[in-house]
Amino acid sequence: MKRPTIADVAQRAGVSKGAVSYALNGQPGVSEATRQRILAIATEIGFSPSSAARALSAAAAGAIGLALCRPARTLGVEPFFMALISGVEAELSARSYALTLQVVADHDAEIAVYRRWWGERRVDGVLVCDLRTDDRRIPALEHLQLPAVVIGGPGGTGELASLWSDDAAALTETVEYLVALGHRRIARVAGLPDLRHTEIRTDAFAAIRQRLGLVEAVTVWSDYTGEEGGRATRRLLSSAERPTAVIYDNDVMAIAGLSVAQEMGLTVPGDLSIVAWDDSPLCRLVHPPLTALGRDIPAYGAHAARHLLAVVAGQPAGRVQDETPHLTPRGSTAPPRSR
Amino acid sequence: MKRPTIADVAQRAGVSKGAVSYALNGQPGVSEATRQRILAIATEIGFSPSSAARALSAAAAGAIGLALCRPARTLGVEPFFMALISGVEAELSARSYALTLQVVADHDAEIAVYRRWWGERRVDGVLVCDLRTDDRRIPALEHLQLPAVVIGGPGGTGELASLWSDDAAALTETVEYLVALGHRRIARVAGLPDLRHTEIRTDAFAAIRQRLGLVEAVTVWSDYTGEEGGRATRRLLSSAERPTAVIYDNDVMAIAGLSVAQEMGLTVPGDLSIVAWDDSPLCRLVHPPLTALGRDIPAYGAHAARHLLAVVAGQPAGRVQDETPHLTPRGSTAPPRSR
DNA sequence: GATGCTGACTGAACCGGATAAGCTGAGCCA
DNA sequence: TGGCTCAGCTTATCCGGTTCAGTCAGCATC
Numbered sequence: 001m002k003r004p005t006i007a008d009v010a011q012r013a014g015v016s017k018g019a020v021s022y023a024l025n026g027q028p029g030v031s032e033a034t035r036q037r038i039l040a041i042a043t044e045i046g047f048s049p050s051s052a053a054r055a056l057s058a059a060a061a062g063a064i065g066l067a068l069c070r071p072a073r074t075l076g077v078e079p080f081f082m083a084l085i086s087g088v089e090a091e092l093s094a095r096s097y098a099l100t101l102q103v104v105a106d107h108d109a110e111i112a113v114y115r116r117w118w119g120e121r122r123v124d125g126v127l128v129c130d131l132r133t134d135d136r137r138i139p140a141l142e143h144l145q146l147p148a149v150v151i152g153g154p155g156g157t158g159e160l161a162s163l164w165s166d167d168a169a170a171l172t173e174t175v176e177y178l179v180a181l182g183h184r185r186i187a188r189v190a191g192l193p194d195l196r197h198t199e200i201r202t203d204a205f206a207a208i209r210q211r212l213g214l215v216e217a218v219t220v221w222s223d224y225t226g227e228e229g230g231r232a233t234r235r236l237l238s239s240a241e242r243p244t245a246v247i248y249d250n251d252v253m254a255i256a257g258l259s260v261a262q263e264m265g266l267t268v269p270g271d272l273s274i275v276a277w278d279d280s281p282l283c284r285l286v287h288p289p290l291t292a293l294g295r296d297i298p299a300y301g302a303h304a305a306r307h308l309l310a311v312v313a314g315q316p317a318g319r320v321q322d323e324t325p326h327l328t329p330r331g332s333t334a335p336p337r338s339r
Numbered sequence: 340m341k342r343p344t345i346a347d348v349a350q351r352a353g354v355s356k357g358a359v360s361y362a363l364n365g366q367p368g369v370s371e372a373t374r375q376r377i378l379a380i381a382t383e384i385g386f387s388p389s390s391a392a393r394a395l396s397a398a399a400a401g402a403i404g405l406a407l408c409r410p411a412r413t414l415g416v417e418p419f420f421m422a423l424i425s426g427v428e429a430e431l432s433a434r435s436y437a438l439t440l441q442v443v444a445d446h447d448a449e450i451a452v453y454r455r456w457w458g459e460r461r462v463d464g465v466l467v468c469d470l471r472t473d474d475r476r477i478p479a480l481e482h483l484q485l486p487a488v489v490i491g492g493p494g495g496t497g498e499l500a501s502l503w504s505d506d507a508a509a510l511t512e513t514v515e516y517l518v519a520l521g522h523r524r525i526a527r528v529a530g531l532p533d534l535r536h537t538e539i540r541t542d543a544f545a546a547i548r549q550r551l552g553l554v555e556a557v558t559v560w561s562d563y564t565g566e567e568g569g570r571a572t573r574r575l576l577s578s579a580e581r582p583t584a585v586i587y588d589n590d591v592m593a594i595a596g597l598s599v600a601q602e603m604g605l606t607v608p609g610d611l612s613i614v615a616w617d618d619s620p621l622c623r624l625v626h627p628p629l630t631a632l633g634r635d636i637p638a639y640g641a642h643a644a645r646h647l648l649a650v651v652a653g654q655p656a657g658r659v660q661d662e663t664p665h666l667t668p669r670g671s672t673a674p675p676r677s678r
Numbered sequence: 679g680a681t682g683c684t685g686a687c688t689g690a691a692c693c694g695g696a697t698a699a700g701c702t703g704a705g706c707c708a
Numbered sequence: 709t710g711g712c713t714c715a716g717c718t719t720a721t722c723c724g725g726t727t728c729a730g731t732c733a734g735c736a737t738c
Contacts, residue, residue: 003458005694016718021696029697031716048458052394053694056723061391063439068425076422077620082415086407089442098461100402101438103428119342119387121724122437226624252624259626262601281416285565285591286625287598344724355688360726370686392724395693460694 004047012045013038024049051098055121063098064308065123067110069130074225075103077252079280080297081129084151087301088127095309097124107132111140118146125149125312127304131156131196149308151300154319156196161317163304167197168204170293170325171247174275175208175217177327178245182335183273185216187243189232189253191224198249201277216241222253229253233260237272244336245273251280254290258332269334279328288331295325343386351384352377363388390437394460402437403647404462406449408469413564414442416591418619419636420468423490426640427466434648436463446471450479457485464488464651466643470495470535488647490639493658495535500656502643506536507543509632509664510586513614514547514556516666517584521674522612524555526582528571528592530563537588540616555580561592568592572599576611583675584612590619593629597671608673618667627670634664 010020015034022029023038030038041047055061066088068075075081089099100123104110114137117123124147128137131152138158141148150157153164178186188205191198202219209217220236222228229248233256236243248254254276261272268274268288276283279294300322307320349359354373361368362377369377380386394400405427407414414420428438439462443449453476456462463486467476470491477497480487489496492503517525527544530537541558548556559575561567568587572595575582587593593615600611607613607627615622618633639661646659 003460006696007694017695018697018719019717022717025696027697029716034716046454046458048455050395050694051459051461052391052400053723054696055391056389056395056694056725057696059723070425074620075425076418076420079415082421085440086409086414086442089440093441099440101424101428101440102432103425115385116387119385120390121342122390226620230624252620255621256624259624263626281413281565281591282594282621285569285595285598287602345726346724356725357689357727358687361687364726366727368686373686389724392693393726395695395724396726398693 004045006047006049008045009038009042009047012041059121061121061124062096063100063123064092064305064312065100065102065114065117065126066129067102067104067113067126069104069107069110071105077226078224078250078278079282080250080278083280083297084129084301084304087298087303088305089301090298091302091305091309097305097309107136111137114141114144114146118144125308127151127308128160132194133196133199135196147308147312149304149311151304152196155200157319159317161307161311162319163300163307163322164319165295165300165322166324167200168207170327171201171204172208174247174293174327175205175212175214177329178247178273178275178333179212179214181245181273181333183245184214185241185243186214186245186247187217187236188219188247189222189229189236189249189257190219191222191249191253193221201249216243218243222249224250224253226252226256230256230260233257234264237261237264237266243272245275245333247275247277249277251276251278251282251290251292254292255282255286258286258290269332270337273333273336275327275333277325283330291330291333292328293325294328295323299323343384345386345388347384348377348381348386351380398460400460400463401435402439402462403431403644403651404439404441404453404456404465405468406441406443406452406465408443408446408449410444416565417563417589417617418621419589419617422619422636423468423640423643426637426642427644428640429637430641430644430648436644436648446475450476453480453483453485457483464647466490466647467499471533472535472538474535486647486651488643488650490643491535494539496658498656500646500650501658502639502646502661503658504634504639504661505663506539507546509666510540510543511547513586513632513666514544514551514553516668517586517612517614517672518551518553520584520612520672522584523553524580524582525553525584525586526556526575527558527586528561528568528575528588528596529558530561530588530592532560540588555582557582561588563589563592565591565595569595569599572596573603576600576603576605582611584614584672586614586616588616590615590617590621590629590631593631594621594625597625597629608671609676612672612675614666614672616664622669630669630672631667632664633667634662638662 006017006020010017023035126148128150148160150160150162153162220232222232266272276290276292279292283290283292345359349356362374465487467489487499489499489501492501559571561571605611615629615631618631622629622631
């Protein structure tokens with residue numbers, strides 16, 4: 001099937017290529033009658049303008065890029081990314097932008113991809129995930145002058161546009177909730193320490209610990225995998241003064257933690273309360289269903305995409321705040337059983 | 340930062356655009372000395388050829404498309420897709436192809452996306468997921484003459500290229516394994532019935548049921564969500580003659596089923612053996628870890644991408660078989676406790 | 679010394695759109 | 709009737725690559 005070009009439409013309509021272009025793009029320069037005729041012919045022969053030709057003359061790719069810096073085999077376990085992508089995608093496709101995806105091994109490879117994408121004019125802008133402290137990608141993107149929105153922060157995003165949510169407030173709310181239930185020995189199983197949002201949560205945890213005088217509150221480090229999350233839980237629950245509540249930095253570790261607790265003969269929430277960050281269907285999959293800190297992740301992705309398109313369009317690179325994660329109490333939290 | 344074009348390279352090297360093009364693409368027509376000089380200049384000023392310009396003259400997009408037909412909020416729960424995508428991506432980026440992703444609501448929207456992508460010359464080919472019985476997308480793609488590889492089958496892929504794995508053999512192996520452990524009352528919680536691979540597994544289950552005379556073997560229908568999987572399990576375990584082993588069509592339903600069993604006071608694997616299709620880190624997250632039918636999904640995606648690129652390059656649209664899923668016994672299967 | 683050949687390169691056309699500039703004829707007015 | 713305006717087109721140019729047809733110097737050949 002030969003794919004028609006603008007010249008085919010022009011020929012059948014008996015007008016020039018220019019007239020067709022004006023007609024299809026809603027520009028003045030053709031009469032309404034001619035426009036309708038051209039539109040009808042374009043529809044009839046199934047014409048879509050070549051994205052390459054359009055990109056070439058418009059000097060815009062009509063696509064935005066997302067590089068994911070995660071090992072292939074663990075990328076899929078957290079539902080977060082796919083939900084984010086679907087939100088991004090919904091917003092983009094509504095505005096006829098394409099999403100170009102690439103999985104990269106590390107930040108150097110990611111920066112190389114940005115450089116290539118920008119040089120090849122393959123994307124008009126990028127979304128940056130998993131912000132680290134002292135993230136090398138920030139200065140690299142600033143130097144390239146590649147429009148970007150960093151999903152993360154606040155702080156550490158340089159002059160780039162960003163979208164952040166108030167994780168500190170969410171963590172504070174969660175600790176206050178657990179304290180209100182009567183918990184004092186609260187542990188937090190944190191994700192990778194060099195991620196910016198882990199750092200923010202850690203700082204917030206330290207602050208509320210001090211404010212409420214929770215001297216027994218501890219943070220232990222993990223890496224977002226279920227394996228490590230389970231191991232950290234086992235250590236916590238084996239200690240002499242084991243915590244009565246644990247906050248996990250993601251859903252996968254929380255589920256692993258729940259399994260470990262049950263395996264060790266503890267009941268949840270009787271002996272141990274569990275809170276998961278990142279509410280997802282996984283949290284409702286297990287028994288008891290997990291109390292979780294959630295937010296609308298597809299909406300978050302859509303918000304990020306909207307912001308990026310605004311930046312691409314030349315609007316100032318602002319720092320936009322998204323919804324604060326909110327606590328959804330379910331069956332995994334309760335007052336501690338007095339012993 | 341002004342992005343350099345081939346004309347900039349040509350000017351600095353004191354040659355014509357054509358010479359630069361020959362030099363960069365390893366074509367004859369320039370001396371080795373000149374080629375090296377041009378290459379050095381290109382590297383120095385950070386030149387990457389515009390993908391749009393290249394696409395325009397080569398009449399190839401340098402990208403392949405993947406449309407995902409799933410609701411945004413459930414897309415991420417199964418690790419399968421992200422693992423598949425990362426495998427696809429690894430293969431593509433190694434060959435300098437881009438991956439364009441779009442989330443669509445239904446098959447009509449998906450077909451419209453294919454039509455647009457192909458008309459816009461945005462992709463050179465597509466990967467098709469979640470093959471249904473009597474899938475409308477197949478004739479639509481054949482009619483468009485858009486190069487495609489269907490991930491699924493065997494059967495129902497028309498004249499299109501496809502990549503399939505022998506789910507029937509895998510299911511048979513699993514049932515034989517359970518029977519060898521001593522199980523007779525084996526249930527299967529199936530996924531959406533109009534998916535081709537569900538149908539294949541259902542047929543295989545019926546065949547082995549007949550062959551081994553497992554008159555008590557039943558299939559119940561679900562939809563791959565944890566919620567439905569849990570509900571199906573609850574029904575099965577409440578029946579008078581409850582099964583001693585359940586095979587789930589995906590990992591998410593299996594985990595939900597495990598939770599339901601434990602909630603109902605049954606021990607796994609003592610009272611109930613569980614097998615999950617699609618091994619994933621989720622299966623090792625829970626206690627006991629789930630016996631699962633697994634395969635290397637990133638490799639599957641990479642294989643599909645390779646096959647598609649071959650089809651795009653004009654090779655015949657063959658039906659290629661991938662690795663058969665293999666059973667990994669873990670803690671969720673054991674001989675039935677005699678009662 | 680005319681001829682042919684080859685290697686190294688140039689110039690121009692082309693891909694399929696967008697768009698600025700130029701042209702044409704109808705309508706209006708003095 | 710000539711001049712002016714303006715809607716409604718056409719023409720030409722550009723975007724940044726690839727590629728084909730030449731050009732031309734240098735060399736071997738008879």
